[in-house]
Amino acid sequence: METESGRGYSPDTMAEWGDKGLGLSAGPGGDHGRICVIANREPYIHVRNEGRIDLMTPASGLVTALEPIARTSGGLWIAHGGGSADRETSNERGVLSVPPNDPKYELKRVWLTPDEEQGYYYGFANEGLWPLFHIVHTRPIFRALDWSYYLQANEKFAAAFNEEVGEQRPVVLIQDYHFAPLPRMIRRYRPDAAISLFWHIPWSSPDTTRICPWKNELIEGMLSADLLGFQTQYHCNNFLECVDRFVEARIDRESISVTRQGHTCYIRPLPISIEWPTRYEVPPETIPDIRRDLLSELELPPDIRLGVGVDRIDYTKGIVERFLAIETMLDNHPDMAGNFTLIQIGAPSRSRIPRYQQLTEEVMQVANRINAKFAGARCKPITLRLTHHGPEQVFRFYRAADVCVVNSLHDGMNLVAKEYVASRSDGGGALVLSSFTGAARELTDAFVVNPYDIEGTAEAIFGALHSPATVLHERMARMRAIVSSHSVFEWGRELLEQTIRYSGQRAIPGEVTAAYGTA
Ligand code: F6P
Numbered sequence: 001m002e003t004e005s006g007r008g009y010s011p012d013t014m015a016e017w018g019d020k021g022l023g024l025s026a027g028p029g030g031d032h033g034r035i036c037v038i039a040n041r042e043p044y045i046h047v048r049n050e051g052r053i054d055l056m057t058p059a060s061g062l063v064t065a066l067e068p069i070a071r072t073s074g075g076l077w078i079a080h081g082g083g084s085a086d087r088e089t090s091n092e093r094g095v096l097s098v099p100p101n102d103p104k105y106e107l108k109r110v111w112l113t114p115d116e117e118q119g120y121y122y123g124f125a126n127e128g129l130w131p132l133f134h135i136v137h138t139r140p141i142f143r144a145l146d147w148s149y150y151l152q153a154n155e156k157f158a159a160a161f162n163e164e165v166g167e168q169r170p171v172v173l174i175q176d177y178h179f180a181p182l183p184r185m186i187r188r189y190r191p192d193a194a195i196s197l198f199w200h201i202p203w204s205s206p207d208t209t210r211i212c213p214w215k216n217e218l219i220e221g222m223l224s225a226d227l228l229g230f231q232t233q234y235h236c237n238n239f240l241e242c243v244d245r246f247v248e249a250r251i252d253r254e255s256i257s258v259t260r261q262g263h264t265c266y267i268r269p270l271p272i273s274i275e276w277p278t279r280y281e282v283p284p285e286t287i288p289d290i291r292r293d294l295l296s297e298l299e300l301p302p303d304i305r306l307g308v309g310v311d312r313i314d315y316t317k318g319i320v321e322r323f324l325a326i327e328t329m330l331d332n333h334p335d336m337a338g339n340f341t342l343i344q345i346g347a348p349s350r351s352r353i354p355r356y357q358q359l360t361e362e363v364m365q366v367a368n369r370i371n372a373k374f375a376g377a378r379c380k381p382i383t384l385r386l387t388h389h390g391p392e393q394v395f396r397f398y399r400a401a402d403v404c405v406v407n408s409l410h411d412g413m414n415l416v417a418k419e420y421v422a423s424r425s426d427g428g429g430a431l432v433l434s435s436f437t438g439a440a441r442e443l444t445d446a447f448v449v450n451p452y453d454i455e456g457t458a459e460a461i462f463g464a465l466h467s468p469a470t471v472l473h474e475r476m477a478r479m480r481a482i483v484s485s486h487s488v489f490e491w492g493r494e495l496l497e498q499t500i501r502y503s504g505q506r507a508i509p510g511e512v513t514a515a516y517g518t519a
Helices: 011-021 061-073 114-133 144-164 182-189 215-222 233-246 287-297 319-332 354-373 391-400 415-423 454-466 469-485 488-504
Strands: 035-038 045-049 052-056 076-080 095-098 105-110 171-175 194-198 227-230 250-252 257-260 263-269 305-312 340-347 382-385 403-406 430-434 447-449
Touching: 035 061, 035 144, 061 105, 061 171, 061 415, 061 488, 076 144, 105 144, 114 144, 144 182, 171 182, 171 488, 182 194, 182 215, 194 488, 215 233, 227 233, 227 488, 233 250, 233 263, 263 488, 287 391, 305 319, 305 391, 305 415, 305 454, 319 340, 319 354, 319 454, 340 354, 340 391, 354 382, 391 415, 403 415, 403 454, 415 430, 415 469, 430 454, 430 469, 447 454
Parallel strands: 035 076, 035 171, 076 105, 171 194, 194 227, 227 263, 305 340, 305 403, 340 382, 403 430, 430 447
Antiparallel strands: 045 052, 095 105, 250 257, 257 263
């Protein structure tokens, strides 16, 4: 299939990308071993459901982004095995080949105890670091016990890595705030490894970051990587300021690197992206077909305008603010009532954490209140679907929608915005996008809003729904050109090439081992 970027999407191209398209065996890094992705979330979860085993793909932008890289590089993905049938579907080392129906790479599942999962994932990562780095007025909670489980779980991932990785020099791509100490721990096992850590969420200024009692340890652990990637230059600058304030290290502003105990780590903005073209295109189905079928499935009138929101239920995503903006739009433009619905897909997330339970309640209450207010109209303003949807389903909603609303209060990137653009191969649709997302730096043809400004967001949604089709097509074409020319393949290639290049610049084993100390 030919794409707008001119790059084909054939098995040959993928193989080429995986072998030499990345240029991984050339350059100062020399020969490399397996490419190993370490991310907390697994790309395939096995769940026991009334006696049968279901295979699920989690609702995570990160999985959408990294899966294609794992497939094309044929390497290894190490993740927490969190599904109720994960053990019985993997071998004695927790390993299985995936995708299960068409194996392309290996998944190794790490088993965490309930206490470890609670302290490392729910506690330190998601009640501490998540609110710390997303500045949305939810107070971070830092508990010493969570911190110790966070370290313990990171140790387990380092040991799992060491168990699977072969003799050759490994290339490791670590994902996100779950793993700040991991580069240092991996380095202890394999001083020769080429290591990158990609920080998918924002990084805050020193004034915010200093709240964390273990900020120094976090930063020092991260600096054992060869490359630290952030979504934007702004996040890189914040990180460097934190290094300056909190740890003993030498910052080189010219090469944008930090040297600590003889090891140099390079800091780079590397905005993440998505697969292009998408695998979820259904060519024979036209947009009018999809719209007609979806509206009839949802028992909605066939001629209404459709908005879509797709999120994990998370307080950073601005879901309540989005509903209030819809209410305001209908108040300000009463003829829209009965002629518009926002389909909100909300994947349940982190539901053991009280703040997430409160938010789920609030989302339902606000939707019910607004729907009751417009009860006389022929359709509800908000169609709420609080359940997991697979990517194929999500893409049908994207393609049917006149407007996609992404009004996160703060977001590292927000891959939903890019997925929506990728889904619109017909050139239609409009994107309303928060200025506080990483995606807003690239997708300047979106209708950009301040998500805290409810009136402004309401008018932007109204404007997107009432702009001339030619204007919308031009805007969408420009956004598609941007996403297609910087897909997750370009992102992955840049990240891995730089990791190998920078790791090749340093002396290997023995000489520097002592410098990494213990975590
Ligand atoms: O987008 C940031 C992120 O934390 C990803 O790392 C993660 O995959 C996603 O959100 C979903 O969160 P969780 O894995 O906690 O469900």
